Amino acid sequence: MFDSLSPLPADPILGLSAAHRSDSNPRKIDLGVGVYKDEQGHTPVMRAVKTAEARLLQNQVTKTYVSPAGSATFNSLIADLVLGDSLNKMLGDRRVTFQTPGGCGGLRLAAEFIQKVKPGSKILVSDPTWANHVPLLGEAGLQIETYPYYDYNNHGIRFDDMMTRISKAGVGDLVLLHGCCHNPCGADLNQDQWQAVAALAQKNGFTPFIDLAYQGLGDGLADDSYGVRLLAETLPELIVVSSCSKNFGLYRERTGALTVIADNANAVQAAASQIASTARGMYSMPPDHGASVVAEILADSELNSDWEQELTEVRERINSLRSALVTELNKQGIDRDFGFIEQEKGMFSFLGLSVDQVQTLINDYSIYLVNSSRINIAGINSSNIGYLAQSIAAVLKSS
Numbered sequence: 001m002f003d004s005l006s007p008l009p010a011d012p013i014l015g016l017s018a019a020h021r022s023d024s025n026p027r028k029i030d031l032g033v034g035v036y037k038d039e040q041g042h043t044p045v046m047r048a049v050k051t052a053e054a055r056l057l058q059n060q061v062t063k064t065y066v067s068p069a070g071s072a073t074f075n076s077l078i079a080d081l082v083l084g085d086s087l088n089k090m091l092g093d094r095r096v097t098f099q100t101p102g103g104c105g106g107l108r109l110a111a112e113f114i115q116k117v118k119p120g121s122k123i124l125v126s127d128p129t130w131a132n133h134v135p136l137l138g139e140a141g142l143q144i145e146t147y148p149y150y151d152y153n154n155h156g157i158r159f160d161d162m163m164t165r166i167s168k169a170g171v172g173d174l175v176l177l178h179g180c181c182h183n184p185c186g187a188d189l190n191q192d193q194w195q196a197v198a199a200l201a202q203k204n205g206f207t208p209f210i211d212l213a214y215q216g217l218g219d220g221l222a223d224d225s226y227g228v229r230l231l232a233e234t235l236p237e238l239i240v241v242s243s244c245s246k247n248f249g250l251y252r253e254r255t256g257a258l259t260v261i262a263d264n265a266n267a268v269q270a271a272a273s274q275i276a277s278t279a280r281g282m283y284s285m286p287p288d289h290g291a292s293v294v295a296e297i298l299a300d301s302e303l304n305s306d307w308e309q310e311l312t313e314v315r316e317r318i319n320s321l322r323s324a325l326v327t328e329l330n331k332q333g334i335d336r337d338f339g340f341i342e343q344e345k346g347m348f349s350f351l352g353l354s355v356d357q358v359q360t361l362i363n364d365y366s367i368y369l370v371n372s373s374r375i376n377i378a379g380i381n382s383s384n385i386g387y388l389a390q391s392i393a394a395v396l397k398s399s
């Protein structure tokens, strides 16, 4: 059965970690996979997570099965976090949330659910989008098309072109939007633009599908969910997949959620039963640990405020690294304006390099980044920023 198989190339993002690990250059820098790193280059377990885990170890009395929907407590708390308490209350039985195996599991569960109920539905994704959106959604059978998004020359959003393209989407079509901290470009819709998208969805009837993987890493927990909350408040239908990988630092615990908002309680109940059966057929039920940790934190005011405090520290460190990188690059006398890096949000920005220039950075300087020139800002620290800026300058000046 396996004799005729040929190996696939490494994953464009995850493959960078393995390549970085096996590089013996002491100056190597890993700006590949989107994980937060502190000044020492470690990805720490958050303080509140450690405390919650200790409590769980002490207090958990069973490991019996959860259900395909996961923990009802987690689902309700995560819906409050994403939507805000008052809107969540207002939506009432128009909303259902499923605990999922990470954001990826949520994206795939949503895609399989849509494919089950409306096979071959069209989903428009931004150009560019996170590389893994395509297999997660497309391999479920959804038809992927793109809308223009990032302007590589002016480092902004091609908003008019985006609106022209998505205005062709109608009832039964989906439009994938990044809730905040766009991956890979870091350029987010502003509030006016979210309002225009909401009005267009209202008028044309397409269903927005929001991937909210970085809530709290851009401008703050509430600000980062402005778009989600606006669309949830104004539209009859919405799909939101949220992740606890980055904002709770729970990457390997695979903790995420799929929230579906429908026009009425009957539609929600029907959708919930379809999603439950889809989850059962894929993985039966989600893993418990990360979701139990998150529930413990969100339900306890002291733990919650410690978590929010640490998340603020993470966000502020990333923002200060953005400014520091621009300053260091400006010192190199490169004939380019990198100021956009300071304006963009979250973990990622493009450096604006060609694939060849990226390959030179990897091969000659041991600086690992995605071929699109996406860098994980959180991989920068005060020990490597000088070498990073000098290497980028050297590559740009020699091209």
Ligand code: LMR
Pocket (backbone or CB within 6 Å): 013, 014, 032, 033, 034, 035, 130, 132, 183
């Ligand atoms: C990334 O974009 O680097 C992260 O979301 C990690 C991943 O799974 O690709």
